[in-house]
Amino acid sequence: MYRYDEFDERFVRERVEQFRDEVARRLDGSLTEDEFRPLRLKNGLYLQLHAYMLRIAIPYGTLSSRQLRQLALIADRYDRGYGHFTTRQNIQFNWPKLRDAPDILGLLADVEMHCIQTSGNCIRNVTADHFAGVAADEIDDPRPVCELIRQWSSAHPEFSYLPRKFKIAVTGALHDRAVVKAHDIGLRMVRDRETSAKGFEVIVGGGLGRTPFVGKVIRDFLPEDELLAYLEAIMRVYNLEGRRDNKYKARVKILVHEIGVEAFREKVEAEYARLDVASINPDPAEVERIAAYFAPPAYEKLPAQSTALDAAMKLNPAFAEWVEINGFEHKAPGYVAVTVSLKGIGEVPGDMTSDQMRHFADLTDRFSLGELRVSHNQNLILPDVKKKDLFPLWQELGKFGLATANVGLITDIIACPGLDYCSLATARSIPIAQAIATRFADPVRQRDIGPLNLNISGCINACGHHHVGHIGILGLEKRGQESYQITLGGDSSEDAAIGDVIGPGLTGDAVPGAIERLVAIYLQERREGEPFIATVKRIGQAPFKAAFQHYVEGLRDHAA
Amino acid sequence: MSAAKRPPLPVILLANDLLDGEVVFRSDKGWSRDPGEALIAFDDEAAVALEQAGQRAYANNEVVEVALVDVSLTGDGKPVPNHFRERFKVNGPTVRLDLGKQAVYGRR
Ligand code: HEM
Ligand code: SF4
Numbered sequence: 001m002y003r004y005d006e007f008d009e010r011f012v013r014e015r016v017e018q019f020r021d022e023v024a025r026r027l028d029g030s031l032t033e034d035e036f037r038p039l040r041l042k043n044g045l046y047l048q049l050h051a052y053m054l055r056i057a058i059p060y061g062t063l064s065s066r067q068l069r070q071l072a073l074i075a076d077r078y079d080r081g082y083g084h085f086t087t088r089q090n091i092q093f094n095w096p097k098l099r100d101a102p103d104i105l106g107l108l109a110d111v112e113m114h115c116i117q118t119s120g121n122c123i124r125n126v127t128a129d130h131f132a133g134v135a136a137d138e139i140d141d142p143r144p145v146c147e148l149i150r151q152w153s154s155a156h157p158e159f160s161y162l163p164r165k166f167k168i169a170v171t172g173a174l175h176d177r178a179v180v181k182a183h184d185i186g187l188r189m190v191r192d193r194e195t196s197a198k199g200f201e202v203i204v205g206g207g208l209g210r211t212p213f214v215g216k217v218i219r220d221f222l223p224e225d226e227l228l229a230y231l232e233a234i235m236r237v238y239n240l241e242g243r244r245d246n247k248y249k250a251r252v253k254i255l256v257h258e259i260g261v262e263a264f265r266e267k268v269e270a271e272y273a274r275l276d277v278a279s280i281n282p283d284p285a286e287v288e289r290i291a292a293y294f295a296p297p298a299y300e301k302l303p304a305q306s307t308a309l310d311a312a313m314k315l316n317p318a319f320a321e322w323v324e325i326n327g328f329e330h331k332a333p334g335y336v337a338v339t340v341s342l343k344g345i346g347e348v349p350g351d352m353t354s355d356q357m358r359h360f361a362d363l364t365d366r367f368s369l370g371e372l373r374v375s376h377n378q379n380l381i382l383p384d385v386k387k388k389d390l391f392p393l394w395q396e397l398g399k400f401g402l403a404t405a406n407v408g409l410i411t412d413i414i415a416c417p418g419l420d421y422c423s424l425a426t427a428r429s430i431p432i433a434q435a436i437a438t439r440f441a442d443p444v445r446q447r448d449i450g451p452l453n454l455n456i457s458g459c460i461n462a463c464g465h466h467h468v469g470h471i472g473i474l475g476l477e478k479r480g481q482e483s484y485q486i487t488l489g490g491d492s493s494e495d496a497a498i499g500d501v502i503g504p505g506l507t508g509d510a511v512p513g514a515i516e517r518l519v520a521i522y523l524q525e526r527r528e529g530e531p532f533i534a535t536v537k538r539i540g541q542a543p544f545k546a547a548f549q550h551y552v553e554g555l556r557d558h559a560a
Numbered sequence: 561m562s563a564a565k566r567p568p569l570p571v572i573l574l575a576n577d578l579l580d581g582e583v584v585f586r587s588d589k590g591w592s593r594d595p596g597e598a599l600i601a602f603d604d605e606a607a608v609a610l611e612q613a614g615q616r617a618y619a620n621n622e623v624v625e626v627a628l629v630d631v632s633l634t635g636d637g638k639p640v641p642n643h644f645r646e647r648f649k650v651n652g653p654t655v656r657l658d659l660g661k662q663a664v665y666g667r668r
Contacts, residue, residue, distance in 0.1 A: 027579070029621045047625060049649050050660050051581035080659055095659075097580035348655055419645060420653040423625075428648075430655045482644065 001062055001371055002147050002293045004112045011155070012109045015116060019043045020102035027099070040098075043105065044115025049423045051095045055118040056108060060128035060146040060170070061089040061374040065361040068372065070111040072357035078104050083357070085342060085350040087376045087414060087465055088167075089127045090118055094421055116154065121162045123153035123235075129171040129178045130375035133294060134337050134383045136329040139189045140198060142172035144291040145227065148282060151290075152228050159235050163242035164250035166235075167207075174494075179376060181215040181496035182206045182468055184252045185234060188494075192221055199223045204234060204264065205256030208462035212498045213253040216261040218268060225287075229280040233272035237264070297369050297384065302334020306387035319394050321443065322405035327390075328381075336387050338368075340380045340397060341404040341412060345441045348430050349415040350378030359400045367393045376465075377414055379407065410452045410519070411437040414465050418458025418475055419482070425458035427475025427482035432456055432511050439512040440519075449519055452532045453492065468492035470533045471518060472499045473511065484511050488518065488544055489536050500541055503548045510555055517547045566607055567630035572598040572639050573610040574649065575623035583649055583661065584623060586610055591623065594665050595650045600631065600639050640668045 004012070019039070026036040040046075044055040056071075071091060075081050078100045079093040086092060096104060108114055117124055126146045133141035149168060153159065159166075169183040180186025186203035200222045206215025222230050238252045241259075256264045313320035328337040340360070343349050352360075364372045364382060367389050373381035385393060397403040406412045413436060416422065418429030433456055440446055455469030459476070466472030472487035483505035490499030506514055519532075521543050526535045536544065573586035584591040585598035592598070601607040607628060614626035629646045631639035641647045651667055652660015662668075 026621070033578075033618070033621075033624050047576060047581060049645075050583060050652060051576070095581075099579050419648055420655050425645075428654065430653075434655065480643065 001064055002059075002143075002290065008112070008151075009109075012112070012114050012116070015043070015114065016102060016105045016109050019105060023098060023102055038120070040101075041119040042116070043101070044118040045096070045098070045101050046119065047423065048094065048417075048421050049419070049425075050421065052098055052101070053421070054093045054096045054101065054104060054115060055086075056091050056093075056113060056115050057118050057125040058089050058091060058113075058374050059150050060126055060132065060143050061130050061376075062132075062143065063372050063374060064111075065364040065370045065372065067111045067113055068357050068361040068364070070107060070113070072354040072361070074104055074107055075354040075357065081355075082351055082353045084348070084417065085352065085374055085378045085380070087378065087416070087463060088125060089130075089374050089376060090125060091374070092417075094417075121164050121166075122160050123149075123156065123162075123166045123168060126150050126153070127167070127169045127178055127183075127376060129173050129176075130373045130377075130381050131177060131328060131337055131383065132172060132373075133296065134330050134332075134335075135173050135177075136331050137175055138173040138331070139191060140172045141294050141296075142170040142187075142189060143294050144287070145187070145224070146170050147290050147293075148228065148287065149231065152231070152282075159239065162235075162239055163244045164247065164252075166238075166252070168231075176492075176494040176496075177375075179465070179468060179492045179496070180206070181494075182208055182212075182465070182492065183215065185231065186215050187227075190221060192223075197223060200227060202230065202234075204268075205253040205261070206496070207251050207253040208465060208467050209251070210248060210460045210462075211251075211254065211257075212462065212467040213257060214496045214498060215253075216256060218261060218265040225281060225284075226277065228282060229275055229277040230268075230272055232280050233268050233275055236271050237267045241267070296332075299332040299335060299384075300386070302332075302386060302388075304333040306334065306390075308388040309390055312391040316391075318405070319391060321447070322394055322403060323390055325405045325409065325447070326407045330384070332384075334387055336385050336390065338382045338385050338390070338393070339375070339407040340382060340402050341406055342379050342402075343406055343412045343437065344401050344404045345406075345411060345437045346434050347401075349413050349433050352380075356400050356402060359396075360402065363393060363396055377407075377412065379412070405443065406446060408451045408453070409446045410440045410449050410454055410515075411446060412453075413437060414453070414455040414469065416457050416464035418456075418464075422458060424461060425475065426460075426477040427458050427484065428508070429456040429458040429464055429473075429475055432473060432475070432484065432508055435508070435512050436515055439516070449523070450531050452519075453490075454515070455490070465492065466490070467498045468496060469499065470536065471515060476505060478505055482508055484508060486511075486514060486518075486548070488541055489533070491533055502541060502545045503552055506552070506555075514548060514551055517551045518544050521547050566604075566611070567628055569604070569607060569630070570600050570602045570633070570639070571607050571610065571628045571630050572600055572641075573614050573626065574598075574629050574646065575614060575617070575626040578621055578624055585650075586613055591617070593661075595661055595668065596638055596665060598639055600633070601628075634668065638668060 203215035419425035457464035487499030
């Protein structure tokens with residue numbers, strides 16, 4: 001894992017002291033709220049419905065056990081004993097006090113963490129495939145590149161006042177688990193067909209929010225060592241030409257849409273041709289220095305199969321189910337990556353208590369070389385578990401309610417905080433997620449339904465990724481009531497798609513019933529082994545819309 | 561805030577405390593954390609007085625996010641915001657009844 005060098009360390013410490021000073025000036029009245037707000041946002045401190053909220057970056061989703069313990073300590077000392085993992089590979093605390101914020105930032109700096117660039121119109125926390133470095137389907141670990149981008153984009157003077165926020169996601173794998181097509185820039189590692197050299201497919205202009213777009217490819221193959229200069233060219237074009245007159249039209253996706261991908265590509269290539277590429281791209285020695293931090297650990301030579309695991313799975317069906325659902329194929333024989341669900345039935349998606357954090361940190365040390373991952377699905381990953389250790393790990397996780405076997409299933413719901421916390425929300429998200437999870441809690445039924453992404457946002461900003469959920473739910477306000485709009489056919493994978501609205505809005509209590517109808521159509525229409533989204537793509541929206549319409553009419557008759 | 565922009569009466573004045581972010585209510589003793597102590601304005605004059613108290617407190621760096629909120633009165637005369645957003649704000653997260661105002665002052 002990357003460790004700060006002297007420069008990083010000094011930079012983060014200085015920022016803490018700067019913020020301490022800014023808070024002091026706010027408290028003694030020398031800064032007004034209008035002056036102070038952008039300063040606190042630069043340090044990840046928002047004001048929400050009930051309190052302040054602190055957003056902490058987890059660069060490319062990699063966290064150490066030591067850092068997780070520190071988060072637990074902050075949760076206990078300065079918050080209410082829990083944190084919320086988000087779709088942006090951040091963690092948020094919901095109750096910090098302004099007066100404590102500088103001390104919290106100090107505690108974060110002690111473990112090489114910060115909140116810089118988690119807000120504002122800059123390049124935000126770079127996200128990555130949560131199985132980076134261990135996935136069997138990977139060309140290479142994307143994290144060295146993420147770290148390069150992080151260093152290049154941190155406090156970049158030219159890109160600190162962009163027209164709007166800017167999000168970059170990277171994957172090194174064949175299958176996209178980082179939703180790269182829904183980011184301002186998505187980078188997908190590929191190999192050149194002829195030389196088999198490593199490089200990137202560069203995707204620009206994806207995004208969710210009020211105008212969702214799937215990103216468009218502007219370069220099929222960019223050699224790896226040209227990446228930063230090419231990114232700089234993209235950023236320059238956006239910085240210059242992105243709209244600043246209307247915040248709803250300021251994201252790069254709108255620019256790409258308005259001028260067209262061809263024109264955008266030409267501008268980028270023209271800018272790229274003008275740039276002094278050598279002065280931007282890092283020195284190979286520096287690239288190597290960074291890459292060394294991500295060198296694979298010394299894996300033990302293990303047999304691909306574990307007899308201990310096979311025996312435990314035979315004896316214990318619940319354990320076997322968990323292994324099958326939450327396990328993920330590892331590069332190294334005898335190892336497995338395990339997703340630990342933060343979606344216990346009826347729990348708040350993505351929330352974790354400080355006790356769970358500490359316990360989990362201990363398990364990370366004992367079973368996964370002290371490192372864990374945070375996924376955009378709001379779950380945690382133990383990347384390097386020996387197959388033979390899975391059974392004791394599962395038993396330990398169970399003690400703290402962390403052994404739910406539902407990864408990728410209908411109860412593994414992504415949900416933003418919604419109106420239970422968020423001041424921008426138009427409706428609640430979490431209670432809807434809880435009601436759906438409870439309705440579909442039966443493990444046999446969930447497994448029968450199979451892979452299904454259900455995502456919920458509490459307003460059009462789409463922090464809960466509803467547009468790219470196979471089923472998406474968007475909370476709105478309609479005539480003074482919370483109302484939920486349902487979309488179908490979204491996809492966050494390499495076949496990214498934005499879902500379509502299937503009918504009128506529903507009240508919250510009618511949502512689980514509507515999901516039942518959609519699932520019923522799938523179960524009736526699916527072919528052998530065909531997952532939900534494939535059936536939707538094959539048979540189209542019409543049968544689902546009809547069933548939904550029928551359901552809505554039934555509700556109306558019932559109410560009449 | 562002009563009268564046109566003011567919510568319908570009766571109203572209370574909500575804000576977040578600058579230092580710790582907690583939701584506070586304008587009461588006859590200044591700012592209170594207890595929603596039950598909120599002053600209720602039943603006429604324009606009282607609403608303007610609340611509004612001005614809010615502006616002063618904002619300028620004095622005591623509070624942020626100051627807003628008049630229209631309410632209805634419960635049987636015992638306690639104000640409850642009419643809009644669900646502010647109802648959540650004076651109660652706390654509906655998914656964590658152990659947190660927020662509701663945990664200390666009861667749900668309304
Ligand atoms: C303090 C609470 C939050 C605020 C004020 C906030 C604000 C926003 C806004 C204004 C947008 C729309 C941006 C645009 O389209 O230009 C947005 C998008 C987004 N936010 Fe949040 N958000 C909050 C919490 C979260 C949380 C908790 C998550 C993760 C669960 C998250 C992840 C995202 C994502 C993934 C998007 C859509 C992707 C995109 O930028 O196009 N946000 N947020
Ligand atoms: S989608 Fe809306 S409600 Fe949900 S966290 Fe984002 S801004 Fe808040």
